[in-house]
Amino acid sequence: xxxxxxxxxxxxxxxxxxxxxxxxxxxxxxxxxxxxxxxxxxxxxxxxxxxxxxxxxxxxxxxxxxxxxxxxxxxxxxxxxxxxxxxxxxxxxxxxxxxxxxxxxxxxxxxxxxxxxxxxxxxx
Amino acid sequence: xxxxxxxxxxxxxxxxxxxxxxxxxxxxxxxxxxxxxxxxxxxxxxxxxxxxxxxxxxxxxxxxxxxxxxxxxxxxxxxxxxxxxxxxxxxxxxxxxxxxxxxxxxxxxxxxxxxxxxxxxxxx
DNA sequence: TTGCAAATGATAGTGCATTTGCAATAAATA
DNA sequence: TATTTATTGCAAATGCACTATCATTTGCAA
Numbered sequence: 001x002x003x004x005x006x007x008x009x010x011x012x013x014x015x016x017x018x019x020x021x022x023x024x025x026x027x028x029x030x031x032x033x034x035x036x037x038x039x040x041x042x043x044x045x046x047x048x049x050x051x052x053x054x055x056x057x058x059x060x061x062x063x064x065x066x067x068x069x070x071x072x073x074x075x076x077x078x079x080x081x082x083x084x085x086x087x088x089x090x091x092x093x094x095x096x097x098x099x100x101x102x103x104x105x106x107x108x109x110x111x112x113x114x115x116x117x118x119x120x121x122x123x124x
Numbered sequence: 125x126x127x128x129x130x131x132x133x134x135x136x137x138x139x140x141x142x143x144x145x146x147x148x149x150x151x152x153x154x155x156x157x158x159x160x161x162x163x164x165x166x167x168x169x170x171x172x173x174x175x176x177x178x179x180x181x182x183x184x185x186x187x188x189x190x191x192x193x194x195x196x197x198x199x200x201x202x203x204x205x206x207x208x209x210x211x212x213x214x215x216x217x218x219x220x221x222x223x224x225x226x227x228x229x230x231x232x233x234x235x236x237x238x239x240x241x242x243x244x245x246x247x248x
Numbered sequence: 249t250t251g252c253a254a255a256t257g258a259t260a261g262t263g264c265a266t267t268t269g270c271a272a273t274a275a276a277t278a
Numbered sequence: 279t280a281t282t283t284a285t286t287g288c289a290a291a292t293g294c295a296c297t298a299t300c301a302t303t304t305g306c307a308a
Contacts, residue, residue: 003275003284024265039287044266046285062184062235066265079225082232094224095236101203101214104243108206111186111237112219119228127254127305148295163257168296170255190295 010034011046012055021059021067021078021087061087062113077112083121090114134158135170136179145183145191145202145211185211186237201236207245214238 014030015022022030024043031038047068050056057071063080064087076089094112101107138154139146146154148167155162171192174180181195187204188211200213218236225231 005275005285007286037287041267041288042286060186062186062237079229090225094220096218096220100218101238101240102243104246105203106241106246107238108240110239113186113235113237114225114231115234116225116232117230119226122228122230129255129305131256161257165258165297166256172296 007031007035007038007042008046010038011043012050015056015068015070019070020089021061021064021069023065023067027068059111063115077114079118080113080115081118081121082115083117086118088118131155131159131162131166132170134162135167136174139180139192139194143194144213145185145188145193147188147191151192183235187239201238203242204237204239205242205245206239207241210242212242 010031011027013034014027018026018030024040024047027047028038028040028043031043047056051058051068054071056068057073059067059069059078061067061078061080067087069089073089074091075093076091077094078087079090080087094114095110100110134155135151137158138151142150142154148164148171151171152162152164152167155167171180175182175192178195180192181197183191183193183202185191185202185204191211193213197213198215199217200215201218202211203214204211218238219234224234
């Protein structure tokens with residue numbers, strides 16, 4: 001990608017406007033509002049590039065499949081609401097740092113996926 | 125499934141012999157040693173039943189796809205070794221119980237996936 | 249033992265996310 | 279402004295995990 005195209009800029013804008021885990025169809029839908037002709041294949045192609053460039057991070061959610069988010073964000077986990085089906089970021093890390101892995105093991109990365117009901121769906 | 129077939133028993137035996145997260149091809153491979161004619165479709169059919177009966181649990185690993193383990197096991201997490209590519213159970217829970225989710229949220233379940241190097245692959 | 253429905257094996261089919269081929273379009277450079 | 283070629287849109291193609299079909303086999307109750 002050496003050229004600044006309207007569709008590429010639109011896709012990046014989508015991530016700025018919707019700062020959360022996004023699926024390809026969502027990116028396409030939001031992006032189409034900016035560039036109506038935007039095509040699914042173009043979304044895939046640009047996302048691939050953005051991931052390669054380290055601007056976007058791919059997250060493979062066990063229940064929701066492959067999603068994407070901006071890469072600059074600090075470490076956080078994802079909460080999936082079973083009520084409204086949205087995924088929200090939970091800042092910080094809920095992992096106990098020590099003694100997670102047995103002696104001799106080297107922990108390189110971890111993913112935590114939480115689910116339940118968000119405040120709205122839990123009702124008041 | 126109302127009948128005790130050799131293939132069904134073989135599949136259950138595979139889980140007893142290999143007490144860890146297993147993928148369908150693994151179950152097929154190990155099961156074939158017991159019942160050589162064992163077929164992939166039969167593995168899928170029986171696994172589906174076993175999951176429905178609550179004897180086997182399905183785990184959707186973000187990197188490794190769908191895997192299965194015996195359901196009776198107590199809460200644990202999975203460590204994926206990037207060296208030997210095996211997945212091992214880590215007993216206990218490494219999550220901080222309190223304040224994981226914001227006020228008003230109800231946490232129903234969580235999955236923790238760890239990865240790195242196991243003791244063997246980390247070398248000594 | 250026999251008869252029958254459940255289960256299997258082999259294979260084709262499905263659904264889905266992702267990719268590719270290619271002609272048309274449009275950024276960038278001269 | 280013209281030229282070049284990366285990028286797009288479209289649609290067909292791919293890969294894959296899983297399911298369905300159906301003739302054959304087999305567990306099991308009579």
